[in-house]
Each structure stands twice: as C-alpha cells, then as structure tokens.
Amino acid sequence: MTDDQNTKPHHHGDLRSALIQAGIALLSEGGKDSLTLRKCAARAGVSHAAPAHHFDGISGLRGAIAQEGFRLFRLSMLNASGTENQSELDHLKAICSGYLNFAIDNPALFDLIFSSAPMEGLESNLKSGTAFSYDVLRKACAPFVQPGQDPMIIETQVWSLIHGYTHLYMASRFGRIDLSHQARGPFDQVVSLLDALVVSNATKA
Amino acid sequence: MTDDQNTKPHHHGDLRSALIQAGIALLSEGGKDSLTLRKCAARAGVSHAAPAHHFDGISGLRGAIAQEGFRLFRLSMLNASGTENQSELDHLKAICSGYLNFAIDNPALFDLIFSSAPMEGLESNLKSGTAFSYDVLRKACAPFVQPGQDPMIIETQVWSLIHGYTHLYMASRFGRIDLSHQARGPFDQVVSLLDALVVSNATKA
DNA sequence: CAGCTGACTTGACAGTGTCAAGTTGATCTG
DNA sequence: CAGATCAACTTGACACTGTCAAGTCAGCTG
Structure with missing residues (x-):
C-alpha cells in the first residue's frame, strides 16, 4: 500500500x-x-x-482514530462555512450544515468520535482534538452572546440542537430517509430554532 | 411479550x-x-x-431489549411530568427532564435504544415501541404548534435539542461532571431555548 | 403406547483481543 | 568491520465471542 x-x-x-x-x-x-x-x-x-x-489495545486504536476523526470533523465544518459575505446567523447555520455533512459522509466515524465510552489512553491528545473542533462552534456562536452572559450557554444550546438532530438523523429516527446531502430531512426547519438567538438579541438590546 | x-x-x-x-x-x-x-x-x-x-442471534436480543428499554424510557418521561397544575411549557420541560433522567439512570440502555445500527428483526414491534415513546413528546409539543403548521417541525426541534444535550452529557462532553440527577450540567439553561416557542406563539397570534 | 415436535444441550468452528516468548534487522560501540 | 543492543515485529497460545449442526429430553398427539 x-x-x-x-x-x-x-x-x-x-x-x-x-x-x-x-x-x-x-x-x-x-x-x-x-x-x-x-x-x-x-x-x-x-x-x-x-x-x-x-496502541494500548483496541481502545487505544479507537482513541487514535477518534483523534484523526476530529480533525476531519473540524475540516468538514470549516469547509461548509465557505462564503465570507453572509450574516452571522447564516454562518452559524453553515457550520451546523457541515456538522451534519460529516456524519452523513462518515457515519461510523461520527459514531466513534462521539461514543459514550470515554476514550482510554491519549486522553489529553484526544481532548485537545475535541477542543480544536469545539473552537469552530465557539467562534460561530460568539456574535450571539449577550454582554455578561456565559458563552457556554449558547454554545451548548446550539451544539445540543445540531448534535441531537444529526444523531437522530443517522439513527433514522425521522422516518426512512436516504442518507445523502440532498435529502437531509427537515434540517433547515430545525435549525431555524436558532433564529430565536437573534430575536432575543434584538429585543434585549 | x-x-x-x-x-x-x-x-x-x-x-x-x-x-x-x-x-x-x-x-x-x-x-x-x-x-x-x-x-x-x-x-x-x-x-x-x-x-x-x-431471538435471531445477538441482534435479535438487542432488538428485544431495546423494545423493553423504550417502555422504561416512556415511563421515565411520564413519571417526570407529575404535577397537573403547571404551564404547558413547564410540562414540556419536565418531559425533557425525564428524558435526561432515563439516560442518567440507564446509560448503556439509552445507548442501545438509540444505537445507529438499525435493529434487525422485530422491526415492526420495535417501531411501535418507539412510536409509543414518541407520542409522549408529541403530546407535550402539541400546544405550541401553530395552526396550519406541520407538528413535526416543533417536535423535531424539541427532540433534537433534548436528545443532543442528553447524548453529549452522557459522553461527558460538557467537562467532567458526575452523572447524577442533582448535577446535570446546564440543563435548565439549555432547555430555556424552548422559551422561544412561546414567544413565537405570542407574537404571531 | 409409538411417534412427533419443540425446548434445550453438547460440541464444534472461525473470529476476536491479549499476553508471552521468539525473531529480525537497524544502529551503536569497540 | 564484528559484536552487542534493542525496538519492531512475528509466532503461538489462551479465553471469550457468535453461530451452526447434531443430539437429548419432556410432554403432547395419534
């Protein structure tokens, strides 16, 4: 090879x-x-x-694969946020789209990197990998954080929404839909819940 | 059965x-x-x-266990929605709390019932089990559906949010937090995103 | 009572992760 | 250049897994 x-x-x-x-x-x-x-x-x-x-056995190999998986995962999110002249909300939604794209393109790898089993070995390296990916989401969420508000709240809201949708979509819980970028279910309608972030921003400002 | x-x-x-x-x-x-x-x-x-x-091998057993798991899952959600004199929003949030409770109490079972691997055998029985659980969520979402709107949208929004939070929480992605009902992370702050459902309802009505 | 059928047992097989011991080959030392 | 060293890799074994084929056994039917 x-x-x-x-x-x-x-x-x-x-x-x-x-x-x-x-x-x-x-x-x-x-x-x-x-x-x-x-x-x-x-x-x-x-x-x-x-x-x-x-590697330290199969769990060590899985950890190393997860580390590489997070690198690809981050690239998928960055790749989806292509154009520069878009609103901050559209940018955030594009990141979410890249999130879903990665899962569609790499179902088993997506499963692995978010496996409930905590990865043994490489814990610190893997954690840096996840943090590296998380930064993409964090930066996209930053414009919606209120002054004095903990950014973690909005980040966790957004992350939970897109992660839940992606995970349920991959588990075929939204009916039998073929897994492709074209037929991605009610993705746009679900992430429209994030419009509330802007509304809340406007009303409070 | x-x-x-x-x-x-x-x-x-x-x-x-x-x-x-x-x-x-x-x-x-x-x-x-x-x-x-x-x-x-x-x-x-x-x-x-x-x-x-x-059972048809290990996958058949897993399917049967998932079926029983969905029964317990439904009970956990119903059990969390105890008091009658609460707002429809609080009721929905209580259902979400039961969702998280089940995962905390039965981590591996939660993992199994939402396993990406489509269950072989018992497909129809299992589907009815999931539908039975889904009805709990559907009923709690019903009050927030606009006239003429597809209920599936709000249901999927809510389901994605609580499922994503639960899954990420179980995968210890919100830092190292001990898994208990008392320390459940920023649960309340995350589900507060659902307040937007009421706001949207009021503005459009 | 003879036979049959379904519930379960016994035994085997390939595949898996992991450990212990052996082999190999590149590099280092004199 | 010759011998030693040592990490990289191989070989072989073990317990455990799912699955299949054949056997056993109880209770029912004719």
Whole structure:
C-alpha cells in the first residue's frame, strides 16, 4: 500500500498511521463492527499482534482514530462555512450544515468520535482534538452572546440542537430517509430554532 | 411479550423474558460491552445456545431489549411530568427532564435504544415501541404548534435539542461532571431555548 | 403406547483481543 | 568491520465471542 522502497526505517515505515488509515477505511466500508485490531493489521500487511506496539489495545486504536476523526470533523465544518459575505446567523447555520455533512459522509466515524465510552489512553491528545473542533462552534456562536452572559450557554444550546438532530438523523429516527446531502430531512426547519438567538438579541438590546 | 404467561411451555418457563431481563441487568452492571449472548444464557441458567430459539442471534436480543428499554424510557418521561397544575411549557420541560433522567439512570440502555445500527428483526414491534415513546413528546409539543403548521417541525426541534444535550452529557462532553440527577450540567439553561416557542406563539397570534 | 415436535444441550468452528516468548534487522560501540 | 543492543515485529497460545449442526429430553398427539 503505502510502502516506500527508499526510506524504510525499520520493517514497515509508518505503521502507526497506516493502522489508523486502515481503521478509518474499515469503518467506512463495513461499519463500526468491522473495526478490528486483526483486520487493521492485515490491511497494513503486518501480523495480528503488531498494533500492540503502537496502541494500548483496541481502545487505544479507537482513541487514535477518534483523534484523526476530529480533525476531519473540524475540516468538514470549516469547509461548509465557505462564503465570507453572509450574516452571522447564516454562518452559524453553515457550520451546523457541515456538522451534519460529516456524519452523513462518515457515519461510523461520527459514531466513534462521539461514543459514550470515554476514550482510554491519549486522553489529553484526544481532548485537545475535541477542543480544536469545539473552537469552530465557539467562534460561530460568539456574535450571539449577550454582554455578561456565559458563552457556554449558547454554545451548548446550539451544539445540543445540531448534535441531537444529526444523531437522530443517522439513527433514522425521522422516518426512512436516504442518507445523502440532498435529502437531509427537515434540517433547515430545525435549525431555524436558532433564529430565536437573534430575536432575543434584538429585543434585549 | 407474546409468550403465554400461565402455562410453562417446557423446561424453563419464560426464558425469553428472563433473557431480556438478564441482558438489561448486564448492561446496567458492566456497560454495553457486557451484553453477551452467552452471559445472558448463563445468568438465566441455560446453555449458551439456548437463546437462539427465542431471538435471531445477538441482534435479535438487542432488538428485544431495546423494545423493553423504550417502555422504561416512556415511563421515565411520564413519571417526570407529575404535577397537573403547571404551564404547558413547564410540562414540556419536565418531559425533557425525564428524558435526561432515563439516560442518567440507564446509560448503556439509552445507548442501545438509540444505537445507529438499525435493529434487525422485530422491526415492526420495535417501531411501535418507539412510536409509543414518541407520542409522549408529541403530546407535550402539541400546544405550541401553530395552526396550519406541520407538528413535526416543533417536535423535531424539541427532540433534537433534548436528545443532543442528553447524548453529549452522557459522553461527558460538557467537562467532567458526575452523572447524577442533582448535577446535570446546564440543563435548565439549555432547555430555556424552548422559551422561544412561546414567544413565537405570542407574537404571531 | 409409538411417534412427533419443540425446548434445550453438547460440541464444534472461525473470529476476536491479549499476553508471552521468539525473531529480525537497524544502529551503536569497540 | 564484528559484536552487542534493542525496538519492531512475528509466532503461538489462551479465553471469550457468535453461530451452526447434531443430539437429548419432556410432554403432547395419534
């Protein structure tokens, strides 16, 4: 696969990232149950116990994959907020759209990075990854924060709304809808609840 | 569920529901990874292959457990909406509180019933179970629906908000908070976004 | 009573994560 | 250049998982 003949440091070269990429590919192809230490090892062309030297078991691999997943997740949000000349509300909604896009494009990876199971190992690295993603949302929420108000409140409101919609959408709870960017359910109508942030802003100002 | 209670069919008596209860107990004690066909069988006092006669493999058992989980989930929401003399908004917020309570009390079961993996088998039974739970939310949302408006919009807004908050809360995304009914994070401040439903109602009326 | 059917058991198999011990090859030291 | 070192990786084993095939056994039907 990624074997380079010229610079082979040891046996494989960069097994760690090869295993992470193999894991993401497995998630993408076969869902979360397809993510397996042995399958990752096989796909990277090494023996079944090789990953143990780079991750602390399967949970360590999952943590490392989640870290990479958060990087892609952040890129999806940033990518969706393309145009510059848009209102702050439209910008926030675009971020939310990127949030949903990532889940649609990477269902199993989205599931993994928001898995209830707290990630063992790499806790600090993973936390920095999540914080890096969270900053995207935080910046988009900043214009709606009242003076003297804790920004966390609006951030949590927005995050809960878009995360809940995305999670329920992926679980097919809004009826049987095909998962694509075109048919994304009542997304626009749901995020219109965020219009209240502006109204509240105007009335109080 | 559809088994006859009075007559002992053969050897065990009511193995099917015994397996479901064993599964819920396992989820409660050891998390989602503890739910195992063989452990359920052992806890019910039967051989490891006995469950195959009552469920279609592990996914069938998970579906049956989810069905029972939705029943308990509905009860948690109804139980939280106790007092009668409260505003419609407070009633809706109380339902949301019951939503969160259920997840706090049954983390792994909450995870299971909203698992992204579509449940195989029992699809129709499970769907009726979810619909039964959804009715609680629907009724609480009804007073806020505008004439001529699709009720699904408000329902999805509310559901997304409370589900997202609950899911993120359970994933410990709002910092490290101990999971209890007393310390439930910024729950009240987040659901206050639903005040906009009343404001919108008043302005348009 | 003979036979049948459904509930359950027993045994096997492939796949999984994890551990212990062995092998290999790049680099370092003299 | 020769030998030592040591991380990277392999090999083999173990317990555990889901699933399948065949066997056992109780109670019912004819």
